[in-house]
Amino acid sequence: MNLLKDASNMKTYIENDGFHALHxxxxxxxxxxxxxxxRSGLLGRGGAAFPTGLKMKFVRNEKTTxxxxxxxxxxxxxxxxxxxxxxxxxxxQILEGMIISAYAIGASKGFFYLRYEYRNLVKEIExxxxxxxxxxxxxxxxxxxxxxxxxxxxxGAGAYVCGEETALMESIEGKRGFPRxxxxxxxxYGLWGKPTLINNVETLAxxxxxxxxxxxxxxxxxxxxxxxxxxFSVSGYVRKPGVYExxxxxxxxxxxxxxxxxxxxxxxxxxxxGGAAGFILNGNFLDMPLCxxxxxxxxxxxxxxxxxxxxxxxxxxxVLLNIAKFFEHESCGQCFPCRYGTKRIRKIIEKILEGKGxxxxxxxxxxxxxxxxxxxxxxxxxxxxLAYESAMQNFRDELLEVxx
Amino acid sequence: xxxxxxxxxxxxxxxxxxxSKILPILHGVQDExxxxxxxxxxxxxxxLRMKPGEIYDTASFYSFFRFEPxxxxxxxxxxxxxxxxxxxSEIIHRIEKEFNIHMGETTKDGKFTFETVExxxxxxxxxxxxxDDKIYGNLDPMKAMKxxxxxEQ
Numbered sequence: 001m002n003l004l005k006d007a008s009n010m011k012t013y014i015e016n017d018g019f020h021a022l023h024x025x026x027x028x029x030x031x032x033x034x035x036x037x038x039r040s041g042l043l044g045r046g047g048a049a050f051p052t053g054l055k056m057k058f059v060r061n062e063k064t065t066x067x068x069x070x071x072x073x074x075x076x077x078x079x080x081x082x083x084x085x086x087x088x089x090x091x092x093q094i095l096e097g098m099i100i101s102a103y104a105i106g107a108s109k110g111f112f113y114l115r116y117e118y119r120n121l122v123k124e125i126e127x128x129x130x131x132x133x134x135x136x137x138x139x140x141x142x143x144x145x146x147x148x149x150x151x152x153x154x155x156g157a158g159a160y161v162c163g164e165e166t167a168l169m170e171s172i173e174g175k176r177g178f179p180r181x182x183x184x185x186x187x188x189y190g191l192w193g194k195p196t197l198i199n200n201v202e203t204l205a206x207x208x209x210x211x212x213x214x215x216x217x218x219x220x221x222x223x224x225x226x227x228x229x230x231x232f233s234v235s236g237y238v239r240k241p242g243v244y245e246x247x248x249x250x251x252x253x254x255x256x257x258x259x260x261x262x263x264x265x266x267x268x269x270x271x272x273x274g275g276a277a278g279f280i281l282n283g284n285f286l287d288m289p290l291c292x293x294x295x296x297x298x299x300x301x302x303x304x305x306x307x308x309x310x311x312x313x314x315x316x317x318x319v320l321l322n323i324a325k326f327f328e329h330e331s332c333g334q335c336f337p338c339r340y341g342t343k344r345i346r347k348i349i350e351k352i353l354e355g356k357g358x359x360x361x362x363x364x365x366x367x368x369x370x371x372x373x374x375x376x377x378x379x380x381x382x383x384x385x386l387a388y389e390s391a392m393q394n395f396r397d398e399l400l401e402v403x404x
Numbered sequence: 405x406x407x408x409x410x411x412x413x414x415x416x417x418x419x420x421x422x423x424s425k426i427l428p429i430l431h432g433v434q435d436e437x438x439x440x441x442x443x444x445x446x447x448x449x450x451x452l453r454m455k456p457g458e459i460y461d462t463a464s465f466y467s468f469f470r471f472e473p474x475x476x477x478x479x480x481x482x483x484x485x486x487x488x489x490x491x492x493s494e495i496i497h498r499i500e501k502e503f504n505i506h507m508g509e510t511t512k513d514g515k516f517t518f519e520t521v522e523x524x525x526x527x528x529x530x531x532x533x534x535x536d537d538k539i540y541g542n543l544d545p546m547k548a549m550k551x552x553x554x555x556e557q
Contacts, residue, residue, distance in 0.1 A: 078484035081525045111424060116468045117524050120537045154424045155431055157466030160522070174426030176465035235486045235527035242528045275485040275523070308527075314489050322488045326522050332465075 002209055002221075002229045003202065004245045005090050010131050013092040019137060021208035025100045026145050033104040034060055037207065039215035041227035046072055046163075046200030047274065047303045049292045052207075055197060058187035059105040062195035067107040070191070070198040071098050071151075074115045074168060076160040078275030078326065079308045082231035083201050084118055085243040090205065091128050095151070097204035099138065100211060102149045105197050110151040111172050112201075116158045125153055160276075160330035164378050165198045167332070178334045179378035202231055222248040225293030232290065234260035236270070236308040249291035256290060257309055265311030269395065271319075273303025276326050277383035280316065280391035300390070316395045317402065320388055321349045327384040338381030341372040345385070357403045411436060412444045416451045425452070430463050439470045467521075475510040475517040477555050480534045481548075484523040487531040491544065495531060496520060498545035499552070515556060 007013040025033055038053030059067060071094060075083040087094065098110055114121065129151055132138040140148045159177045161167045166180035169191050190196020206228055210218045219227040226248035235241040239261030246256070253270065257263060269282045272295075279300045288298050295302045310319070324346040331342045345368055348361050369385035376382045392399060415432035419425050426448070433444045440463055449456040463469045481499065483492045496507060499518060503511055510517040526532045529541025533548060540551050 075525060076523060078523045079486045079527050081527050084525045109423065115525070116466075117521070117534075152422055152424055154427055157427060157430070158468035158521075159466050171427065172424045174424065174462055176462050233527065235530060236489060241530070271485070275527075308486055308489075310489065319485060319489065322483070322485050326485070329522065 001245050003086060003090060003205055003231060007090050007092060017212060018092055019096055021211035022096050022099055024211050025103055026143055026147060030060060030104050030106060036210055036215045040210040040218045042206050042210060043292055044200060045202035052203055056105055059195045059197045062188060064195055066109060066194055067105055068191045068194055068196040069098060069102045069107045069110040070196060071112045071201050071204055072168060072198055073201045074113050074156050074163040076115055076163045077304050077306060079235050080233045080304045080306045082233045082243045082305060086202055086205060086231060087121055091125060093205045093208055094201045097207035099149055100207050101197060103147055108149055112151055112153045113156060113168055113172060114153060115156045119155055122155055161332045161380050164380060178332055181377060226291035230305050232256055232305045232307060234307045237264040237311040238309050239264050249289050252287050252289050254286035256307060263309055263311060268310040268312050268314055270310060271308040273301050274306050275308055276323050277386055278303055278306060280387050280394060282394040316391050316398055317353055320391060321353055323387045324349050335377040337372045337375040341368045342384055344368050352402060359403060362403060408443060412447050416448060426462055430469055434469060439473050476515050477535055478517045480519045480521045482524045482532045483520045486527040490530045492531045495543055495545050495548045498549060502549060
């Protein structure tokens with residue numbers, strides 16, 4: 001295992017090459033490190049799969065100082081719990097990745113944003129950062145060099161939208177988590193208007209691997225277009241739900257479900273990418289390789305690497321209502337298409353579940369979905385209908401059966 | 405009330421030098437009193453040279469900040485998609501029936517505040533609930549009730 005190592009105490013972590021990558025980093029230039037990350041092909045693990053090296057370069061190229069880095073552990077997508085397990089098992093690798101990235105872009109301050117639901121981890125993370133300060137791995141003149149960097153832990157307070165990068169920054173600044181209009185992007189205008197690099201914590205945990213083994217060897221794990229190890233949260237009706245690590249492209253959806261003990265009951269379908277902003281798929285997708293590039297070719301997205309398995313007991317309209325309620329509650333209310341659209345969709349689906357759905361209702365849902373997609377300010381509104389639209393493609397007969 | 409004021413000022417002082425201070429201060433206050441008293445909003449505003457409305461604007465946005473004292477134990481039942489398909493609704497119905505309340509309310513004896521939440525991040529043991537800071541997984545209505553009865557003592 002490259003990510004899910006059991007290395008939650010510093011001694012074990014150091015015995016397993018811990019902080020070696022940081023040591024190497026400090027002997028290289030900033031641009032050399034960024035180039036290594038670029039050549040590794042690492043894509044962001046928080047859902048958007050944006051090239052990490054490129055993002056680092058954008059921030060590095062900005063002249064304004066100070067610069068900031070944010071570790072995003074605001075894991076709010078239902079069915080996603082990989083970041084929690086990673087933080088519990090291998091926290092130092094995340095923090096090491098954060099320090100290396102900070103060095104590469106020239107940041108002196110970082111923030112670790114943890115979702116409220118994981119508040120029982122706060123003390124442990126704070127203690128680990130304190131240990132690192134004692135060992136001169138964090139704080140002034142790290143490892144005796146000119147490089148100084150420290151991290152503040154910020155605990156969220158229960159807002160799904162804060163997983164969106166600009167909303168998260170507003171939250172760190174002490175404001176309500178309203179997403180900002182982009183551009184400008186965080187690389188130019190991030191925390192307090194300064195250049196900011198924001199990465200998911202799993203992405204950060206990949207950085208020490210790249211520095212330690214070199215980009216070429218790292219890229220050999222996986223395949224072109226999707227390199228390196230990835231964590232998959234597998235839940236729902238499988239016999240052994242949990243977080244599993246595999247190289248990208250190594251397994252198909254079917255094989256990953258087998259790794260998680262196989263289906264509990266008779267297979268019906270699955271949700272991929274996220275438990276809210278994700279795709280509802282049927283058995284045709286079982287042979288899709290778990291790789292960002294393949295997923296794109298299949299017209300879907302791996303998102304956070306989330307697989308929720310449905311057996312025959314699951315009613316798709318009921319799932320869609322649960323998701324609609326989720327988005328209605330989590331819509332921040334800033335822009336109208338999302339604020340009103342999520343509510344409208346929930347009401348119509350409730351009507352359908354009461355057995356009163358008509359074809360006109362389906363048209364209303366479609367029109368609302370279109371408006372939300374075009375006009376919402378942030379990805380929450382534009383992705384809220386992914387589940388419905390994919391369900392309509394893959395479970396059309398079942399969904400229309402109850403419509404008169 | 406003097407002691408409440410001095411305790412709030414201590415919390416503000418503790419986090420004042422952070423770059424990101426408002427959320428940590430609000431958490432500190434809520435950890436101490438179980439909710440965010442109006443007094444705290446005013447004091448935070450005064451100490452940070454902001455307006456009370458600005459502090460309330462932030463605090464009221466987040467689901468986990470509360471402005472009324474909660475019950476002795478806060479019970480959060482997860483109704484995210486994974487918990488939902490694995491039977492969270494039955495647990496919620498059972499709790500509402502047995503305690504004769506609705507989710508979001510506090511029992512008359514002040515022992516429990518019940519809430520539904522949308523993702524506790526423990527989908528490997530769905531359905532789950534969190535009582536105060538402790539997670540209970542692989543629940544069914546009976547098991548959930550048994551655990552809750554244990555907290556009633």
